[in-house]
Amino acid sequence: MAISKKKSVTNRREFLAGAGTALSIGAIAGLTGCEYLADTSIVTIPANGRIKHNPSVCTGCGVCSLMCSLYHEKVVHISLSRSELVRDPFEAVYSINVCRQCLSPSCYQSCPKKDSALCIDQATGVKYINSDQCDGCGECILGCPLEPARVKLNPATKLAFKCDLCRGRGKGPICIEYCAQNALALAPGNGEV
Amino acid sequence: MEKIFGWAGKILWVDLTKREIKAVPTSDFEPEKYIGGVGLNSRIFWELGAPKVDAYHPDNPLMISVGPLTGAPGPFNRAEVCGIAPQSYPQELFAYSGLGGKFPADLKYAGYDGIVVLGKSDKPVYLQIDNETAAIKDAEHLWGLDTFETQKTLRNSHPKASSVVIGPAGETLCRYAIILNETGSAAGQGGYGGVMGSKNLKAIAVRGTGPHKIANPDEFMELVSKRHAANEWLTGGAQSWGRYPLCGEPVNREMQAKYLKRFAGCHGCPYQCMGFYDMPGIGKGAQMCVEAWYGFIGQGSSEGYWEGNILSQKLGINNYELLGIMIFALTGIAAGAFTKQDLGLSFIPHIDHATEPKLGSPKVHHEFLTELLNGIAEGKSPLAQGIGRAAEKLGPVAMNVFKDQYPAYGYMSHHLRNVASALHWATDSRDPFNSCHDYLSFGAVPVIAYYHGVPGGDIRFDEKTGAFTGAKMIYERAEHLAAWVQNNQSLKNSLPFCEYASMPETYFHPPEMDIRIFESKILSSVTGIDYDVSRLWESGERIWNLRRVIMVLRENRERKDDTIDHLWFKRTVPNGQSLAAPLNRKKWDELCTRYYELRGWNPKNGRPTKSRLEALGMKNIADKLIT
Numbered sequence: 141m142a143i144s145k146k147k148s149v150t151n152r153r154e155f156l157a158g159a160g161t162a163l164s165i166g167a168i169a170g171l172t173g174c175e176y177l178a179d180t181s182i183v184t185i186p187a188n189g190r191i192k193h194n195p196s197v198c199t200g201c202g203v204c205s206l207m208c209s210l211y212h213e214k215v216v217h218i219s220l221s222r223s224e225l226v227r228d229p230f231e232a233v234y235s236i237n238v239c240r241q242c243l244s245p246s247c248y249q250s251c252p253k254k255d256s257a258l259c260i261d262q263a264t265g266v267k268y269i270n271s272d273q274c275d276g277c278g279e280c281i282l283g284c285p286l287e288p289a290r291v292k293l294n295p296a297t298k299l300a301f302k303c304d305l306c307r308g309r310g311k312g313p314i315c316i317e318y319c320a321q322n323a324l325a326l327a328p329g330n331g332e333v
Numbered sequence: 334m335e336k337i338f339g340w341a342g343k344i345l346w347v348d349l350t351k352r353e354i355k356a357v358p359t360s361d362f363e364p365e366k367y368i369g370g371v372g373l374n375s376r377i378f379w380e381l382g383a384p385k386v387d388a389y390h391p392d393n394p395l396m397i398s399v400g401p402l403t404g405a406p407g408p409f410n411r412a413e414v415c416g417i418a419p420q421s422y423p424q425e426l427f428a429y430s431g432l433g434g435k436f437p438a439d440l441k442y443a444g445y446d447g448i449v450v451l452g453k454s455d456k457p458v459y460l461q462i463d464n465e466t467a468a469i470k471d472a473e474h475l476w477g478l479d480t481f482e483t484q485k486t487l488r489n490s491h492p493k494a495s496s497v498v499i500g501p502a503g504e505t506l507c508r509y510a511i512i513l514n515e516t517g518s519a520a521g522q523g524g525y526g527g528v529m530g531s532k533n534l535k536a537i538a539v540r541g542t543g544p545h546k547i548a549n550p551d552e553f554m555e556l557v558s559k560r561h562a563a564n565e566w567l568t569g570g571a572q573s574w575g576r577y578p579l580c581g582e583p584v585n586r587e588m589q590a591k592y593l594k595r596f597a598g599c600h601g602c603p604y605q606c607m608g609f610y611d612m613p614g615i616g617k618g619a620q621m622c623v624e625a626w627y628g629f630i631g632q633g634s635s636e637g638y639w640e641g642n643i644l645s646q647k648l649g650i651n652n653y654e655l656l657g658i659m660i661f662a663l664t665g666i667a668a669g670a671f672t673k674q675d676l677g678l679s680f681i682p683h684i685d686h687a688t689e690p691k692l693g694s695p696k697v698h699h700e701f702l703t704e705l706l707n708g709i710a711e712g713k714s715p716l717a718q719g720i721g722r723a724a725e726k727l728g729p730v731a732m733n734v735f736k737d738q739y740p741a742y743g744y745m746s747h748h749l750r751n752v753a754s755a756l757h758w759a760t761d762s763r764d765p766f767n768s769c770h771d772y773l774s775f776g777a778v779p780v781i782a783y784y785h786g787v788p789g790g791d792i793r794f795d796e797k798t799g800a801f802t803g804a805k806m807i808y809e810r811a812e813h814l815a816a817w818v819q820n821n822q823s824l825k826n827s828l829p830f831c832e833y834a835s836m837p838e839t840y841f842h843p844p845e846m847d848i849r850i851f852e853s854k855i856l857s858s859v860t861g862i863d864y865d866v867s868r869l870w871e872s873g874e875r876i877w878n879l880r881r882v883i884m885v886l887r888e889n890r891e892r893k894d895d896t897i898d899h900l901w902f903k904r905t906v907p908n909g910q911s912l913a914a915p916l917n918r919k920k921w922d923e924l925c926t927r928y929y930e931l932r933g934w935n936p937k938n939g940r941p942t943k944s945r946l947e948a949l950g951m952k953n954i955a956d957k958l959i960t
Contacts, residue, residue, distance in 0.1 A: 196595070197596075198595070199596045199609075201598055201599070201600060201603065201605055202601055203406050203603055206406040207406055210406065210550055210553070210554060211554070214550040214551075215544045215545070215546055215547065216404055216547060217543070217544040217545070219543070227435070229515040229516065230481060230484070230485060230515070230617065230618075232595055232597060232609040232611075232617070318561060318603065320566065320603035320604070320605060
């Protein structure tokens with residue numbers, strides 16, 4: 141009784157095409173791309189790269205911040221996400237508060253243990269926190285010129301955390317990978333705050 | 334306390350009469366067995382004694398529950414509203430209605446699996462939840478505001494909160510008033526907006542900033558990444574009728590070209606199946622399928638379609654019922670059953686402006702929609718209590734027009750297509766349209782049929798020609814298909830798992846992956862409890878059985894009640910969207926007997942048997958049921 145998956149899909153498509161209703165046209169679209177992809181691509185972080193948000197296509201779903209906390213903290217917790225989504229669902233206006241990887245990073249300059257706690261990746265320019273060395277003094281948070289500060293303190297561990305573009309993750313920042321609207325991208329840093 | 338994953342562990346319990354708020358452990362209601370959403374609500378309703386009161390009685394509990402998956406990234410961020418439904422006709426029945434948006438996840442992040450509201454406030458109030466704390470607050474300043482204004486006002490006082498609210502229709506106890514979150518996520522069916530109104534509860538605002546704990550995050554991520562890689566949560570059929578209005582090409586094209594601002598959807602879901610439109614002079618908001626109720630009929634104007642949606646959402650009226658109302662009005666007037674004046678309308682564009690382009694100018698549509706919708710929201714329209722109750726007063730011909738569109742407990746639209754779905758309608762307590770996509774003609778039925786040995790439905794695969802044929806009215810093993818969809822529906826409404834993002838058509842790759850395998854894996858990874866397919870499936874069956882027990886005990890449900898209207902045994906509505914032929918009484922009776930036997934129920938009276946309930950781990954419930 142078993143029929144092959146490929147055959148089944150083809151026949152369904154033919155069937156739907158024959159049905160010709162407005163609804164089934166949409167269903168055909170859903171039939172494409174059903175094969176699992178083995179994506180092993182490695183994402184290269186551009187020099188002084190940062191997360192760039194495109195508000196004209198963002199739908200405010202917040203998958204970015206959920207995946208962020210899940211990847212980094214192993215829990216879904218928007219308060220522990222490196223990026224914060226700001227939503228106005230009545231205007232469909234959305235923005236994201238995330239570290240801009242400044243060229244002259246005040247957080248780095250403020251850190252009493254810079255280069256051991258708050259560090260700069262020499263290859264990419266990414267500013268990242270080495271949790272083993274962080275004392276949770278909060279100077280980096282005070283030093284961030286942005287409002288709200290893009291470095292935050294984890295209330296449970298008393299350690300600072302911030303976006304490090306998922307440093308060490310072969311596929312690059314997880315928020316970009318899982319943004320279904322392609323509203324996030326890696327952009328070369330231009331020094332702006 | 335043992336560490337809990339998936340569930341938050343608490344239910345917020347509110348008594349508006351006594352003005353008391355407490356937190357009750359979710360574990361009091363066997364969440365491992367009843368999961369969440371409809372299952373959890375039904376279990377709570379059972380614990381409350383399934384009260385035999387009217388929908389607007391203070392003892393009717395308004396229950397809003399999420400499930401263990403709610404809060405996680407994926408199409409899981411839904412809540413289910415349950416209680417005695419004022420919309421049910423002729424009898425008010427225990428039913429359910431779901432909504433997405435942002436509110437469900439925020440409720441979980443605040444630390445709650447659900448909210449139970451009992452009693453009635455003596456003046457307008459709203460419930461404000463800020464993580465652990467909750468308070469009943471004065472809502473005099475919100476009463477009378479539309480749903481958008483109410484939410485915007487609440488956002489000023491509670492900037493990071495998400496709210497579910499009622500509009501004027503809920504305040505006047507319209508039987509199909511909605512509970513709305515944001516601009517397009519509503520619990521529409523059931524009339525639970527009226528239940529909120531009867532309690533003088535204008536809104537529930539929740540701010541949640543806490544965690545949703547996942548037992549095996551790596552496993553969860555792996556499962557999510559596979560769905561992502563398979564493209565299933567990125568594109569799919571539902572997007573085409575959710576993002577764009579199904580009102581014919583001119584309107585569809587114009588809306589996309591001029592007014593589509595961007596896509597929209599529920600929190601945490603990559604599918605984003607809605608479209609957000611901004612039409613100056615009329616308003617902004619999201620649409621998803623039946624939001625185009627006014628534009629579905631005829632080739633009207635973009636302005637009419639959009640005002641129909643925006644005005645109904647603001648007033649808090651169920652769009653699905655409005656579609657039924659339009660069909661009822663146009664069919665009934667054409668049949669001479671009643672006049673437009675009988676419906677409280679001075680004109681209807683589809684009749685009085687039928688020869689004009691777009692059925693009249695935007696002003697014509699504005700005047701009609703204002704008269705119809707304001708009349709409903711103010712409680713003055715003869716239709717405000719629902720079509721069934723209106724048809725009773727309009728006479729027997731009107732009643733037949735009604736029953737052509739309302740075969741059992743709701744408006745059929747295109748969700749009564751085959752014998753199996755008729756059986757589903759006959760044995761539910763509301764229209765089952767939120768699960769009927771499993772029956773529809775998008776190829777879903779053969780997929781389920783072939784991989785689960787269920788040869789029912791309206792479509793068959795012909796191995797000789799390699800094509801699907803449109804054979805209809807198949808009684809053979811239709812009970813298996815109905816029971817499969819019912820168990821699946823019970824799970825989808827309890828985990829929860831969005832109907833649109835889980836349709837077999839976009840989702841089914843057996844044998845390595847079908848919906849049950851995925852659901853059991855994802856629930857196991859989130860809760861840390863080992864749900865294999867059979868254990869999960871048993872939960873679906875258990876939830877369906879509990880709802881049946883409630884029907885039997887509270888509503889005296891019997892075998893004789895398990896039917897769609899007798900007219901459907903004599904004739905059908907020839908619109909190509911419903912049953913192909915009248916039901917055969919003998920075959921139907923045999924089918925019902927087979928259904929009860931498959932369910933392990935007593936075929937004489939349709940009651941669940943003690944032995945079956947005990948086998949499903951429901952001894953505590955079986956003990957109270959005389960079978």
